[in-house]
Amino acid sequence: MTQSAIFGFNHRKAFCGVLIILLCGSALAAPPEPPNLCVSTKGNTVSLNWYPVESAAGYELYYAPYPDATPISSLDLGNTTIISEELPLGSAYFVALKSYNASGASNYSNVGQFILSATELPQIAFAFGDSMDSSESSKIQSDALQALEFFESQSFPRFQPTVTVHAYDDYEELLDAYIETFTPCVASSLGLIIRSSGLTLAEAEDGWGNGSTQGNAIGNDFFINSANFHWRTIFTEAFKAKVVAHELFHTLQYQLVEGPMFAGPNTEVPLAGPRWLLEGSGDVVGYMMLDWAGLSDFDSDLQSAIDSAARTEYLLENMENSPGMYSTEAPFQIAFIAAAFLSRDLSKFVSFFSLISDEVTWEEAFIQAFGKSVDAFYAEYKAYVNNGYQ
Numbered sequence: 496m497t498q499s500a501i502f503g504f505n506h507r508k509a510f511c512g513v514l515i516i517l518l519c520g521s522a523l524a525a526p527p528e529p530p531n532l533c534v535s536t537k538g539n540t541v542s543l544n545w546y547p548v549e550s551a552a553g554y555e556l557y558y559a560p561y562p563d564a565t566p567i568s569s570l571d572l573g574n575t576t577i578i579s580e581e582l583p584l585g586s587a588y589f590v591a592l593k594s595y596n597a598s599g600a601s602n603y604s605n606v607g608q609f610i611l612s613a614t615e616l617p618q619i620a621f622a623f624g625d626s627m628d629s630s631e632s633s634k635i636q637s638d639a640l641q642a643l644e645f646f647e648s649q650s651f652p653r654f655q656p657t658v659t660v661h662a663y664d665d666y667e668e669l670l671d672a673y674i675e676t677f678t679p680c681v682a683s684s685l686g687l688i689i690r691s692s693g694l695t696l697a698e699a700e701d702g703w704g705n706g707s708t709q710g711n712a713i714g715n716d717f718f719i720n721s722a723n724f725h726w727r728t729i730f731t732e733a734f735k736a737k738v739v740a741h742e743l744f745h746t747l748q749y750q751l752v753e754g755p756m757f758a759g760p761n762t763e764v765p766l767a768g769p770r771w772l773l774e775g776s777g778d779v780v781g782y783m784m785l786d787w788a789g790l791s792d793f794d795s796d797l798q799s800a801i802d803s804a805a806r807t808e809y810l811l812e813n814m815e816n817s818p819g820m821y822s823t824e825a826p827f828q829i830a831f832i833a834a835a836f837l838s839r840d841l842s843k844f845v846s847f848f849s850l851i852s853d854e855v856t857w858e859e860a861f862i863q864a865f866g867k868s869v870d871a872f873y874a875e876y877k878a879y880v881n882n883g884y885q
């Protein structure tokens with residue numbers, strides 16, 4: 496669809512309301528429920544998604560300029576459940592949907608809004624839980640700003656739209672915020688959460704609830720679980736700063752990859768590249784940031800990871816999907832070692848993610864960014880491991 500088809504003209508659908516009541520007034524069929532609308536932006540592209548509504552024959556989009564909210568225009572979208580449009584920077588709209596069938600139209604969905612800012616917005620915003628200890632929240636804030644400074648020192652692309660760093664030290668509060676951030680996307684469509692994080696909501700909740708997850712980035716938001724046992728008792732201040740930089744790099748990956756990072760369940764290899772590389776590049780960035788900031792030494796951190804991985808047997812090519820990655824004993828250490836072996840030049844990781852699109856697969860992007868096929872790299876890596884990581 497062209498931009499003018501959706502946002503330029505008033506395509507108010509001509510409902511023959513009276514006729515429908517006369518013909519269908521005694522029918523038992525009811526209009527469908529309204530959809531749950533999820534709005535996301537990436538650069539100057541806005542995407543609207545919703546989960547199919549039972550018994551809906553189609554959907555009507557309602558839109559109005561933000562913040563005036565008038566005039567309201569509408570457009571029949573047929574039975575699609577996803578639209579994506581490039582709009583000029585500066586565009587700002589309220590959007591809502593109704594679903595319809597032969598018995599009529601639903602109420603409005605939730606109202607979404609988006610602003611494609613033409614001016615430079617802050618790259619990072621913060622949202623902290625009410626009960627967060629102030630020294631903990633200011634540490635996370637300064638860690639994120641330090642990571643951002645490192646990103647700028649490496650000439651990484653700016654965050655656009657703004658990334659929000661969330662941190663909570665209470666599971667219940669964290670889960671509420673997590674769900675609120677992704678509602679209605681989460682509530683209506685686990686498919687959307689799968690696409691944006693590779694996790695189902697249940698898996699994400701379990702990760703937070705059982706304490707194994709310290710950080711998690713989804714789209715333009717990332718969450719730090721400072722209630723986590725490891726976070727509270729084991730992690731050093733430097734390691735926490737590494738986690739924050741790692742998560743911040745995930746949000747950059749999301750912004751760099753054109754199109755979704757994930758399209759299916761965790762058993763599939765993400766569209767944005769193998770799991771070991773998504774995670775490993777985040778750790779290379781994180782540990783390089785620590786080295787840059789004088790908080791740790793990259794080569795010693797790498798050696799520690801090698802010491803952990805040396806006790807376990809694995810094949811990197813089996814770590815392209817989540818089950819494969821997390822069935823190894825030291826998944827993050829291995830991912831870090833492999834990504835560090837692949838390249839110490841962070842601009843190559845940035846090019847890799849930037850190259851991936853609907854037209855360019857991660858395998859093709861890998862060749863372009865790193866100058867070799869992933870299979871050739873797997874062979875090199877295997878030799879490196881067999882040679883005692885030398």
Ligand SMILES: [Zn+2]
Pocket residue numbers: 741742745773774777
């Ligand atoms: Zn990660």
